[in-house]
Amino acid sequence: MSADLQSLYQELILDHARDPEGKGDPTALDYTHHELNPSCGDEITVGVSLDDDDAIASIVWDGHGCSISMASASIMTGLLEHATREEALARIDEFRTMLRSRGSIAPSEALGDAAALQGVAKYVMRIKCAMLGWVALEADLRQAG
Amino acid sequence: MSADLQSLYQELILDHARDPEGKGDPTALDYTHHELNPSCGDEITVGVSLDDDDAIASIVWDGHGCSISMASASIMTGLLEHATREEALARIDEFRTMLRSRGSIAPSEALGDAAALQGVAKYVMRIKCAMLGWVALEADLRQAG
Amino acid sequence: MPDVTPAPVREDVRADFPGISGRPDRVYLDSAATSQRPEAVISAEADFARHDYAAVHRGSSLATGEATFAFETARERVAAFVGAGEREVVWTENATDALNMVALGIADASAGLGGERFALRAGDEILVTEAEHHADLIPWQRLARRTGATLRWVPVDDRGLWTIDDLRAQLTARTRVVAFAHVSNVTGMIAPAAEIASLARDVGALSVLDACQSAPHLPLDLGALGVDFAAFSGHKMLGPNGIGVLYGRAELLDELPPARTGGSTITTVTMEDAEFLPAPQRFEAGTQPVTQVVGLGAAVDYLAGIGMDAVHAHEAQLAGELVDAVASVPGVRLVGPEPGAERAALASFIVDGVHAHDVGQFLDDRGITVRTGHHCAQPLHRRLGVAATTRASAYLYTTSDEIAALRDALREVRGFFGADR
Amino acid sequence: MPDVTPAPVREDVRADFPGISGRPDRVYLDSAATSQRPEAVISAEADFARHDYAAVHRGSSLATGEATFAFETARERVAAFVGAGEREVVWTENATDALNMVALGIADASAGLGGERFALRAGDEILVTEAEHHADLIPWQRLARRTGATLRWVPVDDRGLWTIDDLRAQLTARTRVVAFAHVSNVTGMIAPAAEIASLARDVGALSVLDACQSAPHLPLDLGALGVDFAAFSGHKMLGPNGIGVLYGRAELLDELPPARTGGSTITTVTMEDAEFLPAPQRFEAGTQPVTQVVGLGAAVDYLAGIGMDAVHAHEAQLAGELVDAVASVPGVRLVGPEPGAERAALASFIVDGVHAHDVGQFLDDRGITVRTGHHCAQPLHRRLGVAATTRASAYLYTTSDEIAALRDALREVRGFFGADR
Ligand SMILES: Cc1ncc(COP(=O)(O)O)c(C=O)c1O
């Protein structure tokens, strides 16, 4: 087992994948968006509702996919619920930049548990997996904006 | 001037090109066929009439093209007028084989002045030029057959 | 299959492939996606680019003559390699392009742009199978929409398989095109191509063979199979990227309208209209992938040197080992023909509780390159009840040791992801 | 044109080209047909094939990741080289393929297969020029036949030239497409592309630029020109065969229906229907010419390293010398702009009394490679009153000595063929 693989599939990630947070029926929420990874057919639908202060009241998602995409959506839910719209968009941007950096940019504190997905940056073909839920949430928030 | 070029453009060929035999209006003859060299737009129409013994009574052609194609049509006229249909088809075949041989097959006596076109065999892209009139005549003779 | 045992593939064949011998850390089991190239092919391309490079079929210079000669003799060799006449081989960008050329040509015929015999009318039927690669499905869907024809398909069973009887059941008097893969890139099933070509002929339909997974691996005689059209790609048969072949029976190719038009395809062009050359030139619009044609010529020379019977026998052996390797691992489900049945040297499988991407990642970490995803066959995967499978595929340079390495790694996958708990 | 004199093209540039430096016996004046490749491009391709080769955009293996990275960064560099966004560069087989992709996409839109904004109706007009290459003419003729639109054209004068006023005179309220070459491959005339793009926009027509002869030779900023689509080929700009580019403004490309369909272009596929990805992927059906993309990336890096201003300045100098060389020979008639006027570094000419094939043969014997024929522009040649011309064309590796050699040889042509008697 290489260190890279160990760091990609940390226990935290495998746990989230097995037992994801926020999974449910997103259709009742204010905004929903469906995202698909064309290379494998994985899909996710992310729903979001905002409160009066433009903060995220709740995130609910449904979908199927690899452990990286499922864990990533699960971690995202915990991280961004209660963030303001602006904060959430900034976090999504930061997460994307980190993943695309090929390992050159370390996650800031603000990314919380999502830092565990840092190992994905080494694997170009998995970035889409890790981003799947985040891209859907981003689309929701842009609709809301 | 290379020997190859000298042999390609022998005086005999340049003379035929300047002063071609058989050039005229082919449309009055029994069979006519139009051939075109798509790479340069050169064209020829060859007409032929056969006598009762299936021999070529006359060949008349019209067209424009490079000196090789014009000289070749001119030489062909002298060589094949009065040949039988079978003989003419055999000569056309022999001529083609010689040209395609990349120089490995020498012309037989039967090709007469057409032997002067032997130099063309070295120049793949000019074979079409030398064959233009012959291919048209071949088509005429096949129609007649 | 010949009666006599073919000469085996040379022991030292791996040394010919820099992508294999130069990467001893890697077990390359993704040849069904794209094959590695022997040095002979790589050098043939590079040498041509260095020394003989010039435009082809345009102008009359010596340089053009040399390049045209190299280009056309490669055509003769590729044609001979698949049992075609040289006028029956059209260069395309890839197999996908070749299949589209047929579908778009039929669309143009249906719109009155020539080739009347190919015209489809509303209610005519196009028949494919549920196992097709998207390259042999979407062009036909689009053709149906362009012409009002109906797309029908042969359904597959739980393992992704179909039989000739299943196909016969879908044939009708209105079937005008029957398109199917010779060898499925997901199940490895080998279709009875000659019988299907003859069934199609009987109802007056054109047969179109997707030969992507057969041309590289089996002795192929398209003339003898009797199919009307066929398509395959250079990059799956030791050749370069960017070169594919459309095969068509000469009399059909001469009449099919060329969908893609441009230079070198014509006799006379006016501002109003253009007249097209006979095949193959009528389809070869614009500057052709000359270097790649030379490379593909070198690839078929290389394969012919090894002998396609030897390649096939080697792979038949590996196919058995692959199936045994996969079937021996608990919690792993094999797609395609049952163990023991005939199949190409590829195995797609589903690991219970572990997504294909994760399986692939784990194998990759062990240096084993496989393919994960829907392999451009979404309808088939939908039928199998999964979004993605993992596929291992072999070629003449694959060894039994490599397949054993796959088996050993596979045994650990479920444990690593905790799917065995 | 920049105000400052650009750095000149490096003196030793010829050493980079094996097809030039390795053939000291040859004067290569046929770069407008296809260019020679620097060793950097040839090696980039061969090294990729040897060491990094794997499928792109399919599956998730490390090998695929590396290959995909090489493939996509090449796209970024090619896009930057021509002033495009990276999503605005679609890989095609060649420029011909790119132009067909637009024409066939519009045909599909007109047949109701998506991209409604592109649909043509009977009576709509497509405008081209009489000087177009067949690749930018026949696809529009066929589109007109498929849709009932009318093809109109800008006529050329005795020298093969047309002006923006000539074009304006043909524009109508029904013009929906204006397609023209940035630089004519026969006359060397440079069209005012930005002005034409803006005229087209004013009448609501799409502008389509054939940039085959400009992308290799001029600093090009497609975004700034404001054209809607553009096409060019790798093999004319130091890159490999088998790779071309379709440029399109992102919002247009995302809506144009893909005529060629297959794997890697889709999101969801059922047996009935397929949904396509945004551009550029929606157009890149099947296994892409990955090696050639890597090679084209190396080619634009090489050109950018030399500097396109330097290339252009070098060629402006050579263009003048070419024109002088040709115009100085008695009995030789120059086509295209008058001596002194702006033109690309190419010169087509007619030798009185000697057919172009014979001229070419004579020059070839002197080791000078030129192009003879109609250069895929039959209507233009018909207008010039000849079936064929001879064309000499230069590139960054061409020297003044080579042009002097052309002039000296040209002086003997008529004598040799007895045309001066
Ligand atoms: C002006 C012009 N347009 C189009 C083409 C066609 O390019 P290609 O043959 O690479 O597709 C060429 C070159 O042949 C050209 O010079």
Ligand SMILES: Cc1ncc(COP(=O)(O)O)c(C=O)c1O
């Ligand atoms: C069965 C089958 N058909 C078609 C294709 C498409 O081939 P290409 O991508 O080379 O066009 C492939 C390979 O991807 C295949 O395996």
